[in-house]
Each structure stands twice: as structure tokens, then as C-alpha cells.
Amino acid sequence: MLPLTAAAVQDAFPSIPGAGVVSVCALIFTVASFWWINARRGHLKSWEPHSFAAIVHCSMARLRLPLVLHNTGAKPIVVQDLRLTFPDEPASHLPLLWISSPSRLQPGPEEEPKLPAVFAVAGREAQQLFIEFEAPFSGFVPEPRNYKAQIQARLGHRKGWRTLLTFTLRAANIIDPDRYTVYRNAPLELTKEDRRKADAALLELLDEHEDPSAPGERKQRDSSNDEGDTGTNP
Missing domain, CATH: 1.20.5 (Single alpha-helices involved in coiled-coils or other helix-helix interfaces)
Structure with missing residues (x-):
């Protein structure tokens, strides 16, 4: 040229x-x-989130991420859909779907649900969004380790899914999976006690996912053992 x-x-x-x-x-x-x-048509940029909210059960995994989307071009870009995927995991781990757009990162009982809706990012502007993802089935239960995660988007001017962001999701920081709360997405130096609690809680969820009847059986066994101990010990 x-x-x-x-x-x-x-x-x-x-x-x-x-x-x-x-x-x-x-x-x-x-x-x-x-x-x-x-x-000029630009593209969307985003950056690794510093924190996330999570709750994990044997039949459900839900994550809430704070995202910033920046349109590098002059024309608006329409975002039709979003999803969270784990490209290095087995194919049975289905993508987590966009289920709501809350107004903040910390979940709370007074929140009003805001269903997913198509939105546009104006040219040369940035938007901060809180996006909540959930696994439609029990195909994904995070282990206490790091995951390679991707935010994928369907855009109005393109066909198919496009990778918007690839980042590290540090699921090892989830120390209380039964409570929907916020964690830092950083390589934290947890105490040995916190690390032990996090590993035990997430491994228990994995056991429940593989055998849903296991929790009840364990409780019955524990109860029987307690009764037996009560009867034999003075």
C-alpha cells in the first residue's frame, strides 16, 4: 500500500x-x-475481574462477576448474550448461562431480579456491569483450584460466540460454598485453617454431586454413632 x-x-x-x-x-x-x-467499527475489550460472588450446591453453581466492557470503535456494539465457559474442562461441563444483571456485586435478600436483556456499548465508551451466571444442570461443581475461564459474547454484527475475555477464576478462594458471598479473585495467602475448610467443603460438594444420597447416609451414620457413643460411655 x-x-x-x-x-x-x-x-x-x-x-x-x-x-x-x-x-x-x-x-x-x-x-x-x-x-x-x-x-469505524471497533471491538469490545474487557479485563480480569478482581473479585467475584459465588454459591455452590450439588445441583447448582452460580457466579456473579463485575465486568467492564470498552468499545474501541466509533459505532455502537450490540451485545445479545453472554456466557461463562471453561475451555480446559471436560465437555460435560456445560457453559454457565447469563441469568440476571444485578445492580451490585454483593448478593442480598432485598435485590430485585433483573432478567438478561440486549444492550449496546456506545462508541469509545465503557460500561461497568454485574453479570450473574448459572449452570443449567449439575454438570459443573468447582474443585478447590484455579480454572481457565472465558467470557463469551454474541454480538449484533457477528455470527456465533466470540471470546471477550480469558482469565483465571480462583475457585480455591471459595471457603464457604453454601453462602452466596463475595471472594477476591487473587492468589491469596490463606491460613492453613481457611484452606483446610475450603478444600473440605468443596470436596464434600463433589462427593454429593457424584452420589446425591451420600449426605443423608452420612448424617444417619453420624447420628447412629452419636447414639451409640451416648449409650456406651458414662
Whole structure:
């Protein structure tokens, strides 16, 4: 591609006089500038979240992420749908679907549900959103480890799913999976006691996921043992 200079235009169009060359260069520059400022299609950018909210049961996994979406171009970009995937995990781990758009990161009982809806990110602007994802079935129960996660989007001007962001989800920081609360998505130096509690809680969820009857059986066994101990000990 020839550089946009008067000499280049003169070489490409030798019949144009010198004054005309300058006019052509000015016209090309004006059109290109107008397109760049007003009509250029950019792309969406996002960044790794510093925190997340999570609750995990044997039949449900729900994650809430704070996301910032930046449109690098001049034209608005329409976001039709979002999902959270784990590309390095087995195919049986279905994507977590976008189920709501809450107003904050910390879950609370007074929240009003806000169902997913198509939205647009204006040109050269950024939006902060809180997006809640949930596994439709019990196909994903996080272990106490790091996961490679991807935010994928369906955009109005493109077909299919597009990867918006790839980041590390540190599920090892989930120390109380039964409570819907916020955790830092950073490599924290947890105490040995907190790490032991987190590992035990998440491993118990994995056992329940593999055998739903296990929790009741364990409780019955524990109850029987307690009764037996009561009867034999003074």
C-alpha cells in the first residue's frame, strides 16, 4: 500500500497537476478522518475481574462477576448474550448461562431480579456491569483450584460466540460454598485453617454431586454413632 503523500499520488496519477495532487490528498485525509472518528467499527475489550460472588450446591453453581466492557470503535456494539465457559474442562461441563444483571456485586435478600436483556456499548465508551451466571444442570461443581475461564459474547454484527475475555477464576478462594458471598479473585495467602475448610467443603460438594444420597447416609451414620457413643460411655 502506497503512503498517502503528494509524491505517491503524483506517481499514481501522473496526469494530475501539482495543485490537484494536494487537493486529492486533502480529500482522502478528510474522508479517512471522518470514517475513523464516526464510522469505524471497533471491538469490545474487557479485563480480569478482581473479585467475584459465588454459591455452590450439588445441583447448582452460580457466579456473579463485575465486568467492564470498552468499545474501541466509533459505532455502537450490540451485545445479545453472554456466557461463562471453561475451555480446559471436560465437555460435560456445560457453559454457565447469563441469568440476571444485578445492580451490585454483593448478593442480598432485598435485590430485585433483573432478567438478561440486549444492550449496546456506545462508541469509545465503557460500561461497568454485574453479570450473574448459572449452570443449567449439575454438570459443573468447582474443585478447590484455579480454572481457565472465558467470557463469551454474541454480538449484533457477528455470527456465533466470540471470546471477550480469558482469565483465571480462583475457585480455591471459595471457603464457604453454601453462602452466596463475595471472594477476591487473587492468589491469596490463606491460613492453613481457611484452606483446610475450603478444600473440605468443596470436596464434600463433589462427593454429593457424584452420589446425591451420600449426605443423608452420612448424617444417619453420624447420628447412629452419636447414639451409640451416648449409650456406651458414662
